[in-house]
Amino acid sequence: xxxxxxxxxxxxxxxxxxxxLVKTAxxxxxxVYISKNGKEVNAKSIMGxxxxxxxxxxxxxxxxxxEDEAEALAAINDLIDVRTFDER
Amino acid sequence: MxxxxxxxxxxxxxxxxAEPEPFVTVRDLYERNRDRVSLEVINNxxxxxxxxxxxxxxxxxxxxxxxxxxxxxxRIQIIGNTEIEYLKTLDSEKRYNVISTVLGFEIPCIIxxxxxxxxxxxxxxxxxxxxxxxxxxxxxxxxxxxxxxYLETIFxxxxxxxxxxxxxxxxxxxxxxxxxxxxxxxxxxxxxxxHQLVADDVVHIKKTATNVLQGxxxxxxxxHMEIRGLGIIDxxxxxGIRAIRGKKDIDVCIKLEKWNDEHEYERIGVDDETTExxxxxxxxxxxxxxxxxxxxxxxxxxxxxxxxxxxxxxxxKEFDENWIASMKEKNEPKKGSA
Numbered sequence: 001x002x003x004x005x006x007x008x009x010x011x012x013x014x015x016x017x018x019x020x021l022v023k024t025a026x027x028x029x030x031x032v033y034i035s036k037n038g039k040e041v042n043a044k045s046i047m048g049x050x051x052x053x054x055x056x057x058x059x060x061x062x063x064x065x066x067e068d069e070a071e072a073l074a075a076i077n078d079l080i081d082v083r084t085f086d087e088r
Numbered sequence: 089m090x091x092x093x094x095x096x097x098x099x100x101x102x103x104x105x106a107e108p109e110p111f112v113t114v115r116d117l118y119e120r121n122r123d124r125v126s127l128e129v130i131n132n133x134x135x136x137x138x139x140x141x142x143x144x145x146x147x148x149x150x151x152x153x154x155x156x157x158x159x160x161x162x163r164i165q166i167i168g169n170t171e172i173e174y175l176k177t178l179d180s181e182k183r184y185n186v187i188s189t190v191l192g193f194e195i196p197c198i199i200x201x202x203x204x205x206x207x208x209x210x211x212x213x214x215x216x217x218x219x220x221x222x223x224x225x226x227x228x229x230x231x232x233x234x235x236x237x238y239l240e241t242i243f244x245x246x247x248x249x250x251x252x253x254x255x256x257x258x259x260x261x262x263x264x265x266x267x268x269x270x271x272x273x274x275x276x277x278x279x280x281x282x283h284q285l286v287a288d289d290v291v292h293i294k295k296t297a298t299n300v301l302q303g304x305x306x307x308x309x310x311x312h313m314e315i316r317g318l319g320i321i322d323x324x325x326x327x328g329i330r331a332i333r334g335k336k337d338i339d340v341c342i343k344l345e346k347w348n349d350e351h352e353y354e355r356i357g358v359d360d361e362t363t364e365x366x367x368x369x370x371x372x373x374x375x376x377x378x379x380x381x382x383x384x385x386x387x388x389x390x391x392x393x394x395x396x397x398x399x400x401x402x403x404x405k406e407f408d409e410n411w412i413a414s415m416k417e418k419n420e421p422k423k424g425s426a
Contacts, residue, residue: 012415015408019356026352046355050407055415 001073002063005080009087012055015046017085022046024079030066032076043076096372098341098363102264104248104290111139112242114197114220117164117235125234127222130200131211134218138196140164143239145232149174151190161193164235168201168228175207184209191217201228244294245366253286253303253336254278256391260303260336262291262370263387265344270377272313274344277384284333285323288313293338295366304335340371340394342387347376357393357404 025032025043032043041048115136146163251264252275287305363372
């Protein structure tokens with residue numbers, strides 16, 4: 001499963017949001033990946049996520065593979081799109 | 089996120105009790121401090137068994153002037169230059185009366201400061217009322233300061249925690265966790281790498297100042313440890329005197345636990361987790377145990393990271409700020425062209 005997101009919070013996926021994303025992804029058994037401009041990294045790795053440099057208004061794609069992929073994608077959707085990482 | 093969300097309380101089961109020492113006797117006061125402040129007994133040990141139950145120290149100047157309606161006689165009384173000089177101004181009958189009134193209270197002891205010599209009258213009345221008089225060459229200010237500090241420590245709130253305390257690179261690491269989780273094994277590994285043991289299994293913690301938690305070993309257990317499979321070992325003999333330390337302020341609490349899929353372990357380190365002991369907040373690091381993980385090195389790195397933070401270097405925070413700054417730089421030209 002895949003879904004594209006636009007990062008809307010002011011500072012993008014900096015350390016704290018990256019931590020939230022990694023913690024959310026790590027709750028699930030599925031493999032979770034995040035990509036930007038064709039560069040894809042493991043969404044359960046802090047350093048990987050930070051390397052993407054996903055600032056405000058950047059487009060990222062989340063790809064989830066595994067038995068609980070639907071739940072995982074829903075949780076990530078909630079974090080990125082609904083809660084915007086609890087930041088503005 | 090609200091800051092309070094980050095406090096994780098140490099489970100109640102890790103605490104043994106929380107009773108402060110209720111008193112020290114005049115004998116304790118004398119024996120533990122005579123060398124430091126040159127206390128000498130002027131008359132006799134009549135009130136050595138009396139108890140001091142408060143950390144405050146009193147100067148009875150006002151009481152000696154006749155006002156005893158409010159007189160904290162149960163505290164240590166200090167007679168300094170002011171009191172001595174004042175008494176000299178009274179005629180002998182009045183002087184006898186005020187001294188008799190004041191010493192008629194059950195005073196634990198009187199310390200006469202600045203090398204002042206008590207009059208024979210004062211000594212006689214003290215003897216009648218079974219009150220020990222001490223003399224010291226030090227000034228009232230010095231004695232009050234010194235004894236306050238001593239009593240402050242005695243009456244400090246205290247608690248006993250199941251855990252170990254190790255000085256790692258000068259950082260006091262309090263290691264807690266469930267029984268048999270591996271506290272003593274981690275402690276032993278740290279000692280083996282040259283760090284100093286303060287206490288294993290039982291740590292006495294005193295709040296010696298508003299924000300200071302001082303840990304020390306139990307007097308009976310001292311620097312002995314129990315290692316499962318080996319029994320009791322004597323760390324001082326085995327590793328030598330440099331492997332132990334008498335007391336140490338606690339800087340960081342490390343909680344060991346079995347790996348728990350439900351727990352979200354720290355991944356960033358920007359928001360510090362904290363715990364509270366005796367109302368003092370200290371940083372908390374929850375370390376999950378996994379086979380093949382070198383928990384000893386992680387504990388050392390935790391100590392060094394704490395030390396760096398004390399020196400104003402917070403790697404996680406700096407990284408985050410730099411990341412945000414660089415993002416801004418990259419985005420700014422775009423905004424300009426739009």
